[in-house]
Amino acid sequence: MAAHEGVPARERSAWSQRLLAAWGRQAWASRPGPVAWLLVPLAWLYGLLVRMHRLGWRLRGATRAPVPLVVVGNLVAGGAGKTPVVIALAQALRARGWHPGVVSRGHGRDAGITRAVNASDDARDVGDEPLLISRRTGLPVWVGRRRVDAARALCTAHPEVDVLIADDGLQHRALAPDAALVVFDSRGEGNGLLLPAGPLREPVPAQLPPHWEVLYTTDRASTHLSGTHATPRATDALPLAAWWRSDAAAARPLAALRGQRLLALAGIGSPQKFFATLREAGLDFEPCPQPDHARYDRLPWPPGTTVVLTTEKDAVKLPPALADATAVWVVPLDLALPAALVDALVARLSRSEGAPSPRPAAPTP
Numbered sequence: 001m002a003a004h005e006g007v008p009a010r011e012r013s014a015w016s017q018r019l020l021a022a023w024g025r026q027a028w029a030s031r032p033g034p035v036a037w038l039l040v041p042l043a044w045l046y047g048l049l050v051r052m053h054r055l056g057w058r059l060r061g062a063t064r065a066p067v068p069l070v071v072v073g074n075l076v077a078g079g080a081g082k083t084p085v086v087i088a089l090a091q092a093l094r095a096r097g098w099h100p101g102v103v104s105r106g107h108g109r110d111a112g113i114t115r116a117v118n119a120s121d122d123a124r125d126v127g128d129e130p131l132l133i134s135r136r137t138g139l140p141v142w143v144g145r146r147r148v149d150a151a152r153a154l155c156t157a158h159p160e161v162d163v164l165i166a167d168d169g170l171q172h173r174a175l176a177p178d179a180a181l182v183v184f185d186s187r188g189e190g191n192g193l194l195l196p197a198g199p200l201r202e203p204v205p206a207q208l209p210p211h212w213e214v215l216y217t218t219d220r221a222s223t224h225l226s227g228t229h230a231t232p233r234a235t236d237a238l239p240l241a242a243w244w245r246s247d248a249a250a251a252r253p254l255a256a257l258r259g260q261r262l263l264a265l266a267g268i269g270s271p272q273k274f275f276a277t278l279r280e281a282g283l284d285f286e287p288c289p290q291p292d293h294a295r296y297d298r299l300p301w302p303p304g305t306t307v308v309l310t311t312e313k314d315a316v317k318l319p320p321a322l323a324d325a326t327a328v329w330v331v332p333l334d335l336a337l338p339a340a341l342v343d344a345l346v347a348r349l350s351r352s353e354g355a356p357s358p359r360p361a362a363p364t365p
Helices: 009-028 034-038 040-060 082-095 128-137 147-157 240-244 271-280 320-324 339-351
Strands: 069-073 100-104 141-143 163-167 179-184 212-216 236-239 262-266 285-289 307-311 327-331
Touching (some): 034 040, 069 082, 069 339, 082 100, 082 163, 082 339, 100 147, 128 141, 240 320
Parallel strands (some): 069 163, 100 163, 262 285
Antiparallel strands (some): 236 327
């Protein structure tokens, strides 16, 4: 009997994704090895397609959003920490008197229609990251296969919105950004090769384009590009039911979970980052990595598991009823953007066409 016989297709797909992700992390993180060099011809083809895509939009011309637009994205495949950055940027702009909205494609959702995201939605309908952004910020969030349509629909439904944040929109050329925040983590550009030989979605430029700002979600630069630094922090955990109720009073320090038998569930671009955060908090656990954007149509942990720690991106796909049999704790990631970075982005947005009247600068913390 084949090893996979009798295993549901979705689970076999999840196994395949985990294997590919593990191979990618190892092969892409260092100097190109034999397999990477074998894939170089495909990387050349991919690079040609990227250049043709750019040229096509240069000839067609990108569409301007109804209000100033800042894109948050990265140049590498996998999780560089974009979602916490989107949340932090939305909060920072709101603190300075702006009225932000967020547009996203909504990766992995079932329907491609343009629609609003509500905090009570199912992640299968709107995407896990847009749902998380909506829950954390309380701001208008719209998803659409065409971000142009999502931007227009959001601004029509919310005329008070005066700035848009495009989540993971750096490679999306249809919308013309007024500013871009490019996120790198400790991997930098990996082995420096384009997909599939390396992790790069597009080449890292020799110098910063005029409208770019670079943010490293680590304590040091991991590429030659100059930028600022902000490290996500995790200090507390909330019971799953309390997290769904947004009951911050139920939070407990991570240190309070030391000495317990734990399982750590992470279906994100880089599960090892979550596991490293828990180790830094002194926790001992069994890691349970899942594919990025994993769906949980059934319990993702073994029967008999008593305590689970998981990310917010996973929590939006776990109904509170799961906590009846297993204690599920959600670990929020918080990130504070440097004031100088927010200043630079606000300056670019304020100079853009359609920008509202200048606002007084917020006091530097």
